[in-house]
Amino acid sequence: MAINLYDQANELERALRQSDEFQQLKNMYDEVNSDESASKMFENFRNIQMQLQQKQMSGEEITQEEVEQAQKAAQLVQQHDKISKLMEAEQRMSMVITDLNKVIMKPLEELYGSVQQ
Amino acid sequence: MAINLYDQANELERALRQSDEFQQLKNMYDEVNSDESASKMFENFRNIQMQLQQKQMSGEEITQEEVEQAQKAAQLVQQHDKISKLMEAEQRMSMVITDLNKVIMKPLEELYGSVQQ
Ligand SMILES: [Ca+2]
Ligand SMILES: [Ca+2]
Numbered sequence: 295m296a297i298n299l300y301d302q303a304n305e306l307e308r309a310l311r312q313s314d315e316f317q318q319l320k321n322m323y324d325e326v327n328s329d330e331s332a333s334k335m336f337e338n339f340r341n342i343q344m345q346l347q348q349k350q351m352s353g354e355e356i357t358q359e360e361v362e363q364a365q366k367a368a369q370l371v372q373q374h375d376k377i378s379k380l381m382e383a384e385q386r387m388s389m390v391i392t393d394l395n396k397v398i399m400k401p402l403e404e405l406y407g408s409v410q411q
Numbered sequence: 412m413a414i415n416l417y418d419q420a421n422e423l424e425r426a427l428r429q430s431d432e433f434q435q436l437k438n439m440y441d442e443v444n445s446d447e448s449a450s451k452m453f454e455n456f457r458n459i460q461m462q463l464q465q466k467q468m469s470g471e472e473i474t475q476e477e478v479e480q481a482q483k484a485a486q487l488v489q490q491h492d493k494i495s496k497l498m499e500a501e502q503r504m505s506m507v508i509t510d511l512n513k514v515i516m517k518p519l520e521e522l523y524g525s526v527q528q
Contacts, residue, residue, distance in 0.1 A: 299507065302426040303514040306419040311518040313416050320522060353470040387519070390416065394515070397420040401428040402504070405437060 306394070319387045322380035332376050339367045339377075423511070436504045439497035449493050456484045456494075 310316055326332045342364050349356050371377040427433055443449045459481050466473050488494045 296426075296430050296432075299423075299426045299430050299511070300514070302419070302423040303511045306416075306423050307515050307517055309413075309416045309419040310515060313413050315413075316518055323522060391516075391519075394416070394420045397417070398424050398427060398511070399508075400424055401433055402508075405440060 310390075310394075313390065315383070315386050315390050319380075319383040322376070322383040325376050326380050329376060332374060335370060335374060336377050336380070339371045342367045427507075427511075430507065432500070432504050432507050436497075436500040439493070439500040442493050443497050446493060449491060452487060452491060453494050453497070456488045459484045 326336055346356060346360065346364055349360075371381065443453055463473060463477065463481055466477075488498065
């Protein structure tokens with residue numbers, strides 16, 4: 295990879311690391327991780343989510359019981375102050391990443407767009 | 412999104428657009444697109460690839476005939492000078508994008524990595 299490209303990527307990495315969105319995400323993670331009951335509840339929620347996703351992707355059937363279990367776990371974390379704040383911070387970070395990707399990938403979108411016409 | 416983050420993304424976008432890898436990809440695309448028989452052959456190959464991918468993702472069975480059709484189309488494009496150069500340029504571009512993402516996503520990888528431990 296050309297040096298200029300690598301330099302620019304490193305500059306963007308530093309800007310991302312210093313951004314409010316990343317700093318807030320980091321703080322919220324630390325908050326949840328230093329709280330044993332919160333981190334266990336969050337981990338349990340993530341595990342349930344992942345299991346359902348894997349089942350969906352492999353085409354396996356998801357039972358009514360599993361859906362209800364996932365809904366209960368989601369309600370629990372949404373009612374938890376620290377976890378809900380962490381999840382909001384994750385969503386904001388995810389929106390930033392999406393926006394960054396849109397900007398960076400413009401040259402390729404233009405190229406592939408023009409090819410598909 | 413913070414101004415600095417946006418500025419850095421724009422700088423990276425410019426560097427990507429000016430990179431040898433992108434310029435070569437663009438040239439190879441123009442080469443193929445300005446050659447009617449090459450562009451049709453390439454389009455046909457891409458369509459076959461996409462159809463197979465969609466079938467795989469939806470869990471549909473792929474017939475032996477479809478596998479052979481895809482292999483033949485792949486052989487044709489690999490033997491085509493302009494198309495094989497385009498596909499090599501695409502692979503190089505794709506490696507650059509992967510490298511860029513690794514650099515930019517370091518803060519998030521560090522964060523999530525530490526959580527999963
Ligand atoms: Ca710079
Ligand atoms: Ca800069």
